[in-house]
Amino acid sequence: MPRKIRPIRVRGDVAFVSLTQGREAAIDVCDAPYVERFNWYAWIPKRKDGSVAGIYAGRNAILEDGSKRQVLMHREILMPSPSLLVDHKDGNGLNNRRDNLREATPTQNAQNSKMRRSNSSGFKGVCWDKVSESWKAYITIDGKGMHLGLFTRKVDAAKAYADASILGHGEFSRLE
Numbered sequence: 001m002p003r004k005i006r007p008i009r010v011r012g013d014v015a016f017v018s019l020t021q022g023r024e025a026a027i028d029v030c031d032a033p034y035v036e037r038f039n040w041y042a043w044i045p046k047r048k049d050g051s052v053a054g055i056y057a058g059r060n061a062i063l064e065d066g067s068k069r070q071v072l073m074h075r076e077i078l079m080p081s082p083s084l085l086v087d088h089k090d091g092n093g094l095n096n097r098r099d100n101l102r103e104a105t106p107t108q109n110a111q112n113s114k115m116r117r118s119n120s121s122g123f124k125g126v127c128w129d130k131v132s133e134s135w136k137a138y139i140t141i142d143g144k145g146m147h148l149g150l151f152t153r154k155v156d157a158a159k160a161y162a163d164a165s166i167l168g169h170g171e172f173s174r175l176e
């Protein structure tokens with residue numbers, strides 16, 4: 001007996017795909033005829049430290065050899081080059097509208113990552129330096145870590161990071 005496909009709800013030019021765990025993914029209405037053929041689930045990968053890395057829409061696909069493979073909705077919609085990732089501009093892995101998706105290298109995708117919950121300064125790229133007893137600003141650009149300076153006020157360190165991120169990361173710059 002075939003599984004019942006979860007419903008898609010349409011509001012204007014946005015379709016909402018029901019997932020497991022009470023979640024929904026947003027897509028453009030034009031992608032609904034393809035997406036609605038499958039049962040999608042909420043995939044919540046974890047980092048090594050146990051924190052949530054994101055929430056994405058996925059499904060299981062059976063290959064010709066009978067093996068299973070996970071397929072992610074954002075990759076199905078954008079169809080990127082195999083060597084590239086799909087970046088969600090707004091950082092929301094369930095917003096799979098085409099204007100929110102773009103091809104990205106792993107470095108670009110990392111540049112657009114949100115600030116970690118373990119961040120204690122409240123600003124991306126800023127930490128307290130115990131030795132100098134000041135706020136340190138740092139950034140990684142093209143795989144190279146760069147020290148941006150030591151600051152008395154953490155907002156000044158955050159400004160240094162923001163300026164460097166906008167210059168070095170361009171459209172993939174994310175400050176929060």
